[in-house]
Amino acid sequence: MFKETIYPEFSWSLSRHKTFLDCQRKYAYDYYIGHNGWKNDAPTISRDAYRLKKITNLEMLFGNAVHDIIFNVIKQYLSTNHIPSESELILRLRNILNTAFQDSMHRKSLWIARPKYYTMLHEIYYNGSLPVEKVNDIQERLDVCIKHFFNSKTFTDIINKRQMRFVEAERFRYMKMNDVKITIVMDFVYRDIQEGKWIIVDWKTGKESFEDRHQLALYAMYLQRAFNVKDLDEIEIRNEYLLSGTHKSYKLNPVDLDKLEEMFGLSIQTMLNYLEDPEQNKPFSLEYFPKTEYEKKCERCNFKELCEMY
Incomplete structure (x- = not known):
């Protein structure tokens, strides 16, 4: 149940961590200044x-649209x-992209009034x-990603294997660590009864990144806690790269999760240093959050307009 608060609840996620590392001023706008801005x-x-937080870009729009379509197909x-x-x-994917283009070009006033219900592309704004x-x-990726989804190992497993237990469709989950909510967005999870293992799947519409394994390690930690998985050997973490039509699977060991917990701790503590009142999650004033020194990052930032004003 939604509860209106003066300050937002403090939580941690990989996207929040990346935003903080990218630019503390951007982090302030995203997670504090925009609270109650609706x-x-x-x-x-x-x-x-x-409003500016709701801006997306063409690559993000495409990736989210592909994820939503796959989620609904499965x-x-x-x-x-x-x-x-x-x-x-x-055709569904093209319609989503075309609607976003029309919103951005011709419905700006509607987006300004109701940014949650219309799409604004960063490139156009x-x-x-x-x-x-x-x-x-994007035109090249469109046909390729859909084709590779149908041929992916995960979708092939879904169609061909019957001894499977599918985890509930809810994609937004969380776990608590040291009383801090860790938010997790998972694409797909299932239990292969025949093989005796859990498989965590993340669909990727872009190129491979060194961060992919860390993201899946977080998912594995959640799965281990939520479903009381005794042995990490029971968990397979898999990236499905829809652009190349390939996949990569990983096995984790306790050291991987220890490093992840250490990263949580350092990241959370650094974020808490920017709070005037940690109990209320009340931040210091905006000036306390420095702007990035790398101006090239500003060209891609949703909040560039605000940074030029304040």
Whole structure:
């Protein structure tokens, strides 16, 4: 149940951690200044921060749209055994992208009034148009990612294996560590009864990154705690790279999770140092959060407009 508060609840996530490392001023706008910015009587800076936080970019929009489509395809298959055609999914994806383009170009005033219900692309908001090279790149990815999803190991397993236990479809989960809520967004989890292991799957629409394994390690830690998994050998973590049509699976050991917990602790403690009142999660004033020294990062930031004003 939603409860209105003066300050947001403190929690930790990988995306929050990355934002903090990227730029503390961006972190302040994202996690504190924009809180309650949806209210009509909120301060102007809060309403602006809330609105700008909702901006996305073409790559993020595409990735989120592919994830949502896959999520719904698997959910539908598990309940009805129906599999939509490749062309149908491509059409769905194109419609999502086209609607976002129309929102950004022609419905800006509606987005300003109700940013939660319309889409604004960073490229259009700050530069007025979509770069041709980005559009061409997304066009190439579109057909490829859908095709590779149908041919992926995970979807093949879903169709061909019957001795499987599927974890509830809820994608947003959390666990507590030292009284801090750790938020986790998982794409897909299932139990292979025949093999006697849990499989955690993360769909990737971009290129491989060194951070991919760390993200899945967090998921494995959650799974171990939530389902009382005794042995890490029972957990397989898998990245499905839809752009290349490949996948990578990993096994973890206790050292991996120890390093993850150490990273949690350091990250959380550093964030708490920016709070005037940790109990209320009340931050220090905006000036306490420095802007990044790397101006190239500012070109990609949603809050560039605010940084030029304050």
